[in-house]
Amino acid sequence: MLTYLAKIACVLGLHRYREWTYVAPTVCEQLPVCERCGHFGSEKNRTVHVWGNPVYSAEGVCEKIEACLRCRATKPVVLAIVHVLGESAYISSDSCVMARTCNRCRWIDLESAATYHVFGEWVDAADICHQLRNCRRCGGQEKQDCHDWLSKPYGSICSQCHTTKPTRPGLCYQCGRRAIPGDNVCYSCI
Ligand SMILES: [Zn+2]
Ligand SMILES: [Zn+2]
Ligand SMILES: [Zn+2]
Ligand SMILES: [Zn+2]
Numbered sequence: 001m002l003t004y005l006a007k008i009a010c011v012l013g014l015h016r017y018r019e020w021t022y023v024a025p026t027v028c029e030q031l032p033v034c035e036r037c038g039h040f041g042s043e044k045n046r047t048v049h050v051w052g053n054p055v056y057s058a059e060g061v062c063e064k065i066e067a068c069l070r071c072r073a074t075k076p077v078v079l080a081i082v083h084v085l086g087e088s089a090y091i092s093s094d095s096c097v098m099a100r101t102c103n104r105c106r107w108i109d110l111e112s113a114a115t116y117h118v119f120g121e122w123v124d125a126a127d128i129c130h131q132l133r134n135c136r137r138c139g140g141q142e143k144q145d146c147h148d149w150l151s152k153p154y155g156s157i158c159s160q161c162h163t164t165k166p167t168r169p170g171l172c173y174q175c176g177r178r179a180i181p182g183d184n185v186c187y188s189c190i
């Protein structure tokens, strides 16, 4: 009797909706289904994806996506990108910056960057008492002083440019007495 009435109710459109059910195996739309006759209700629907594990979105990138195992819909993974960093190496053939680069997407980890020049020999510069050397990779140049120091009782003097330096700052390089302020020599030794 109950079954008969229930059937009548369903025929009249008075279904008893309890569960949400996928409408087809490869879609993610769900509709309420009548627990008695299996009729799908159409007033309401909802979408329930079944997300798989995160996978790379393409070759050569580090962004990941999740794909729905049912309908193949995708969404980006909102977690921070995880790069596959290699060993520290020069970032280009004419650069002296070494850094770790991602093996997948070539992203450069600037936090790890440091400069390593490959200098050649020191050579005399055009101006007296200076030497220069050039980096073989980037052409960058370094300069240094190179005096020809002659020993004096309380310091030394360069035979080329006559730059002086006292053994003790503030004292005359020749006689060891108090030097002229800002100089390395006293009034009597000038
Ligand atoms: Zn029904
Ligand atoms: Zn889906
Ligand atoms: Zn990467
Ligand atoms: Zn260099």
Ligand SMILES: [Zn+2]
Pocket: 128, 129, 146, 147, 148, 158, 159, 160, 161, 162, 163
């Ligand atoms: Zn000099």
Ligand SMILES: [Zn+2]
Pocket: 172, 173, 174, 175, 176, 177, 185, 186, 187, 188, 189
């Ligand atoms: Zn002096």
